[in-house]
Amino acid sequence: MTPAPAQATTEQLAALEKALAQELEQHRCAGLNLDLTRGKPSPEQLALADALDGILEGDYRDSAGGDLRNYGGIDGIAEAKALFADLLGVGTDDILVGGNSSLALMHLCAMFALHLGAAGPGSAWRSEGQDIKFIAPCPGYDRHFAICEQLGIALLPVAMGQDGPDMDAVESLLRADPMIKGIWCVPRFSNPTGCVYSDAVLARLARLARLAGPNFRVFCDNAYAVHALTDDAPALGNVMQAFRDEGTTDALYLFGSTSKMTFAGAGVAFLAMSPRNLAHFKTQLGVSQIGPDKINQMRHVRFLRDRDGVQHLMARHAAILRPRFDSVGRHLREGLEGWDIASWTEPRGGYFVSVDTLPGLATAVVRLAASAGVKLTPAGATYPGGRDPQDRNIRIAPSFPRVDEIDRAMAVFVTCLKLAGVRQRLGLPPC
Amino acid sequence: MTPAPAQATTEQLAALEKALAQELEQHRCAGLNLDLTRGKPSPEQLALADALDGILEGDYRDSAGGDLRNYGGIDGIAEAKALFADLLGVGTDDILVGGNSSLALMHLCAMFALHLGAAGPGSAWRSEGQDIKFIAPCPGYDRHFAICEQLGIALLPVAMGQDGPDMDAVESLLRADPMIKGIWCVPRFSNPTGCVYSDAVLARLARLARLAGPNFRVFCDNAYAVHALTDDAPALGNVMQAFRDEGTTDALYLFGSTSKMTFAGAGVAFLAMSPRNLAHFKTQLGVSQIGPDKINQMRHVRFLRDRDGVQHLMARHAAILRPRFDSVGRHLREGLEGWDIASWTEPRGGYFVSVDTLPGLATAVVRLAASAGVKLTPAGATYPGGRDPQDRNIRIAPSFPRVDEIDRAMAVFVTCLKLAGVRQRLGLPPC
Numbered sequence: 001m002t003p004a005p006a007q008a009t010t011e012q013l014a015a016l017e018k019a020l021a022q023e024l025e026q027h028r029c030a031g032l033n034l035d036l037t038r039g040k041p042s043p044e045q046l047a048l049a050d051a052l053d054g055i056l057e058g059d060y061r062d063s064a065g066g067d068l069r070n071y072g073g074i075d076g077i078a079e080a081k082a083l084f085a086d087l088l089g090v091g092t093d094d095i096l097v098g099g100n101s102s103l104a105l106m107h108l109c110a111m112f113a114l115h116l117g118a119a120g121p122g123s124a125w126r127s128e129g130q131d132i133k134f135i136a137p138c139p140g141y142d143r144h145f146a147i148c149e150q151l152g153i154a155l156l157p158v159a160m161g162q163d164g165p166d167m168d169a170v171e172s173l174l175r176a177d178p179m180i181k182g183i184w185c186v187p188r189f190s191n192p193t194g195c196v197y198s199d200a201v202l203a204r205l206a207r208l209a210r211l212a213g214p215n216f217r218v219f220c221d222n223a224y225a226v227h228a229l230t231d232d233a234p235a236l237g238n239v240m241q242a243f244r245d246e247g248t249t250d251a252l253y254l255f256g257s258t259s260k261m262t263f264a265g266a267g268v269a270f271l272a273m274s275p276r277n278l279a280h281f282k283t284q285l286g287v288s289q290i291g292p293d294k295i296n297q298m299r300h301v302r303f304l305r306d307r308d309g310v311q312h313l314m315a316r317h318a319a320i321l322r323p324r325f326d327s328v329g330r331h332l333r334e335g336l337e338g339w340d341i342a343s344w345t346e347p348r349g350g351y352f353v354s355v356d357t358l359p360g361l362a363t364a365v366v367r368l369a370a371s372a373g374v375k376l377t378p379a380g381a382t383y384p385g386g387r388d389p390q391d392r393n394i395r396i397a398p399s400f401p402r403v404d405e406i407d408r409a410m411a412v413f414v415t416c417l418k419l420a421g422v423r424q425r426l427g428l429p430p431c
Numbered sequence: 432m433t434p435a436p437a438q439a440t441t442e443q444l445a446a447l448e449k450a451l452a453q454e455l456e457q458h459r460c461a462g463l464n465l466d467l468t469r470g471k472p473s474p475e476q477l478a479l480a481d482a483l484d485g486i487l488e489g490d491y492r493d494s495a496g497g498d499l500r501n502y503g504g505i506d507g508i509a510e511a512k513a514l515f516a517d518l519l520g521v522g523t524d525d526i527l528v529g530g531n532s533s534l535a536l537m538h539l540c541a542m543f544a545l546h547l548g549a550a551g552p553g554s555a556w557r558s559e560g561q562d563i564k565f566i567a568p569c570p571g572y573d574r575h576f577a578i579c580e581q582l583g584i585a586l587l588p589v590a591m592g593q594d595g596p597d598m599d600a601v602e603s604l605l606r607a608d609p610m611i612k613g614i615w616c617v618p619r620f621s622n623p624t625g626c627v628y629s630d631a632v633l634a635r636l637a638r639l640a641r642l643a644g645p646n647f648r649v650f651c652d653n654a655y656a657v658h659a660l661t662d663d664a665p666a667l668g669n670v671m672q673a674f675r676d677e678g679t680t681d682a683l684y685l686f687g688s689t690s691k692m693t694f695a696g697a698g699v700a701f702l703a704m705s706p707r708n709l710a711h712f713k714t715q716l717g718v719s720q721i722g723p724d725k726i727n728q729m730r731h732v733r734f735l736r737d738r739d740g741v742q743h744l745m746a747r748h749a750a751i752l753r754p755r756f757d758s759v760g761r762h763l764r765e766g767l768e769g770w771d772i773a774s775w776t777e778p779r780g781g782y783f784v785s786v787d788t789l790p791g792l793a794t795a796v797v798r799l800a801a802s803a804g805v806k807l808t809p810a811g812a813t814y815p816g817g818r819d820p821q822d823r824n825i826r827i828a829p830s831f832p833r834v835d836e837i838d839r840a841m842a843v844f845v846t847c848l849k850l851a852g853v854r855q856r857l858g859l860p861p862c
Binding site: 038040041043046049050053054055056057058060067068069070071072099100101103104107108111115116143146147149150151259263264265266284287288289290291292293294295296299 | 539
């Protein structure tokens with residue numbers, strides 16, 4: 001057994017480097033073409049919802065007799081509001097059900113708040129100045145950051161912990177700078193660390209509005225609200241209730257979607273807000289469109305039925321996803337035992353495993369893996385601007401490939417990580 | 432036969448006023464509840480597309496083998512691009528196919544051009560100053576105007592003629608003011624007059640970019656591209672080709688949708704642009720969403736098939752719509768013969784009839800009709816800010832009600848119009 005590099009002599013390290021380089025060369029000769037980059041459901045998962053098309057059986061009426069085929073209703077159908085309000089733990093008057101993209105709702109919320117104001121005339125962030133900022137718990141979701149980058153909103157990174165963002169850091173940033181207008185959160189099975197925000201963190205998030213300047217908003221993307229991998233996965237407290245307890249519901253935008261329940265590209269997105277925010281947002285949204293696709297909303301209602309129906313479906317998703325996550329965890333555990341070269345998360349839900357290497361290795365690992373046909377999310381993608389200051393975080397997305405593909409890809413990944421680590425110890429360029 | 436007011440003495444007018452007021456009173460007692468306000472397809476029309484849900488029969492692959500259920504592809508599926516490019520007369524590389532709302536695409540285009548720039552860094556309209564303006568041919572579509580009003584873009588009205596906007600007026604406005612960044616156009620069966628832009632108007636539109644300041648865009652909403660009521664309805668020239676002939680394709684945004692081909696709320700929208708604009712817009716759009724609902728796009732491809740399929744479907748729509756438009760025309764012609772109190776359009780396509788009363792009557796007519804249970808689009812709605820400077824335009828939307836309902840509503844409308852006109856002649860308040 002090759003000794004782990006922490007205990008190895010320089011000679012042993014050199015031999016190890018040679019062996020690992022050979023191992024990588026073998027991987028390279030295998031002609032792999034594997035992809036661990038995006039949090040896409042696998043075909044087996046998508047097939048769980050194949051009944052969607054045709055489920056209406058020609059019945060295009062809602063329960064109130066409304067014609068789903070025609071225009072009308074900016075905030076979605078009542079049946080969809082009831083279902084998704086229940087999933088998010090909000091009231092049916094606190095929710096809007098939209099089209100196929102929760103990201104589109106986040107983008108509109110940010111754009112409207114920035115330029116038009118989220119709370120009536122004079123409330124536009126831009127009216128306070130040009131240097132608007134958001135807090136970005138890192139590692140985080142690159143598409144959240146991209147919205148801010150497009151809109152010219154600066155991102156202030158804070159560290160993610162086991163139970164949510166470093167709230168001490170968040171609070172002191174907010175106390176010091178009234179131009180901070182938002183924070184990105186994925187409160188359950190966070191992208192990519194998989195952590196679940198604790199009740200204490202939720203309570204502190206709900207109190208942020210008191211420290212912040214005017215019109216501060218928590219952009220809370222509950223993308224994985226019901227996406228547990230195991231029965232004993234930690235629950236998330238009621239986010240809206242946490243804000244209600246603090247009297248700060250106007251500071252919360254709570255997003256969700258069925259993108260990873262039914263069809264990733266053809267699901268239904270929703271947005272919970274205080275009635276005041278919702279009235280305002282509906283007026284703004286109503287200028288940009290006549291209304292959402294109500295027929296697809298009804299397909300989802302008929303298919304998902306209720307909370308029990310959703311739970312049953314999500315258990316089937318979990319059964320498909322578990323072996324994939326198990327493969328990732330096993331390769332990391334067995335391959336890196338005693339190496340002290342990386343730490344990683346063991347999420348109990350969501351779509352990602354987050355690996356933190358020793359500083360300065362992530363870019364090299366991603367490049368080495370690419371050279372052997374294993375595509376990983378670019379190093380740095382989980383940080384604002386795509387720049388991880390310590391170059392250590394790598395996001396692994398194991399949902400889409402088959403288990404045998406993940407096994408092969410993870411073997412390559414472990415080889416690359418060890419090789420980069422050994423080279424770093426030897427003072428060689430890791431890639 | 433009562434003499435028309437143009438020839439009537441004051442005594443005759445007074446008698447006429449009394450008779451018309453009694454006629455209105457009879458209408459009021461009929462307890463009507465009719466609505467001629469919105470351009471919504473009727474249930475019979477919607478039923479033409481009832482095969483959409485379920486049409487995929489479990490086949491969620493595109494012709495290249497791609498999985499329509501998953502994420503991917505910001506600009507829509509190739510099959511939908513081919514179909515809708517053909518309908519708009521553009522190349523398959525000049526089109527993006529989106530979600531259910533062309534209005535949402537227009538809104539995003541305007542918002543991006545205003546704040547981010549439609550042609551790269553430094554091209555944002557806002558960077559030139561705060562007083563951005565659009566030209567609004569009037570009467571026009573209130574939802575177009577509302578986008579500008581929301582974004583703080585001023586609207587400069589110009590008159591609509593038989594073959595498009597008053598291009599002399601448009602050109603002289605543009606020559607004088609480089610802060611004019613756009614013009615709204617509905618080139619075929621314009622909302623509400625039903626006019627079809629002539630080739631000469633298209634050519635002059637295509638030349639506007641040379642008169643205008645930088646980053647000028649023609650927002651061309653071809654909502655009724657294939658929506659003829661009769662076989663001999665005037666054709667529209669090829670809009671993109673007109674701009675190509677002038678070398679100004681970067682100045683054209685050409686929108687369309689199936690909202691009035693299949694399901695009004697659950698159709699597919701598309702946007703044709705120069706490759707340069709499209710590359711830019713796709714990058715911006717890709718920040719706001721991962722992609723459109725590809726499954727619904729494929730439903731439309733399977734259902735509509737090709738240009739012939741669309742023509743066949745639209746002929747069935749026309750057969751449903753024609754008696755409705757015939758009713759409106761007959762009531763106006765027969766009821767107002769010799770009255771010299773209003774003119775109106777006799778559209779050969781689209782969704783509206785536009786009535787111009789004598790100045791100062793429109794608001795009164797709409798109010799009188801409402802008092803008898805006939806809801807009309809608010810007077811002024813077809814002008815920026817909802818203010819028709821001459822108070823004369825009324826938009827009639829006959830698509831949704833049944834023919835017998837339109838007959839009743841139009842009888843009320845004619846009575847109200849005559850009554851308001853007679854009262855005006857008598858110097859009485861018309862309502």
